[in-house]
Amino acid sequence: MKPTANKMEHSTLQTTPSFSSPNLLDWLEQQTNEQLNEAPFGIVRMSREGVVVAYCKSESHITGISTGYAVGKYYFTQIAPCANNMMVAARYGQPDLDEELDYILTYVCDPVKVRLRLLKSTQSQYQYFLVNRKSFS
Amino acid sequence: MVPDPQQQVQKLMRFMHHAPLAMVETDLRGTLLQVNPKALQLMMPMAAYLGLPGDNLLDTLTGFLPAVGQAVARFDKDSGMIIDQEPYRIEFQMNALPIERFFSLTIEKLGAEILLIFFDDVTDFLLKADQIRQPL
Numbered sequence: 001m002k003p004t005a006n007k008m009e010h011s012t013l014q015t016t017p018s019f020s021s022p023n024l025l026d027w028l029e030q031q032t033n034e035q036l037n038e039a040p041f042g043i044v045r046m047s048r049e050g051v052v053v054a055y056c057k058s059e060s061h062i063t064g065i066s067t068g069y070a071v072g073k074y075y076f077t078q079i080a081p082c083a084n085n086m087m088v089a090a091r092y093g094q095p096d097l098d099e100e101l102d103y104i105l106t107y108v109c110d111p112v113k114v115r116l117r118l119l120k121s122t123q124s125q126y127q128y129f130l131v132n133r134k135s136f137s
Numbered sequence: 138m139v140p141d142p143q144q145q146v147q148k149l150m151r152f153m154h155h156a157p158l159a160m161v162e163t164d165l166r167g168t169l170l171q172v173n174p175k176a177l178q179l180m181m182p183m184a185a186y187l188g189l190p191g192d193n194l195l196d197t198l199t200g201f202l203p204a205v206g207q208a209v210a211r212f213d214k215d216s217g218m219i220i221d222q223e224p225y226r227i228e229f230q231m232n233a234l235p236i237e238r239f240f241s242l243t244i245e246k247l248g249a250e251i252l253l254i255f256f257d258d259v260t261d262f263l264l265k266a267d268q269i270r271q272p273l
Binding site: 084086087088090091102103104108109 | 178
């Protein structure tokens, strides 16, 4: 039975919940920074002070900003000033946060239409900014 | 030595990315073509308040300031300044909080199909200017 249990645990790590899954925050908290790269949507893992801890590949493809440049910087003032307003950044002032909204980010200077999910909880070690690319029509 | 064009473009992009002034290129209908982060920071809450997706700056501005849309529609030259650093006041709500902001707005028609729109939230500047005017 033991090998089966290990296999199931491994399988859980490999299966990314959907962007809108109610269990997404729990899943995110269990992933290493490297494992976040496998997600099909953009993930920014921040400290609770807003400093970037992990900036996954999908996010980098959406914004054109490299992981190496982003990590260690304050996300809303240095990396994504386009979201540094009451609509997005200020929402992280709440102890618990789980909101989805449509937004526009930039790839260099091109507008990129996205769906955002803002996540944190009093129990979570980190806070998260998730990005799902939408068609720009 | 000739400067590397790619490096020059990257320097320009960094300049645009960190500029404290909102800079937008749109088509004549106002659809975003190029935009810097400051522009999205300022316009997205306004678009959301109006229930708009935010991909059209003229629609967003005209939702608060009908005179802006009228000025663009009336302008019949191929190029030129339509609005030059005009001050505007905008009121809306975000997260149930009333917001009053003052903007400086410039719109220039750059060709038959291109508008350049520059705007700045000058609310804090005006407050500081008022403080300077206070007698000691």
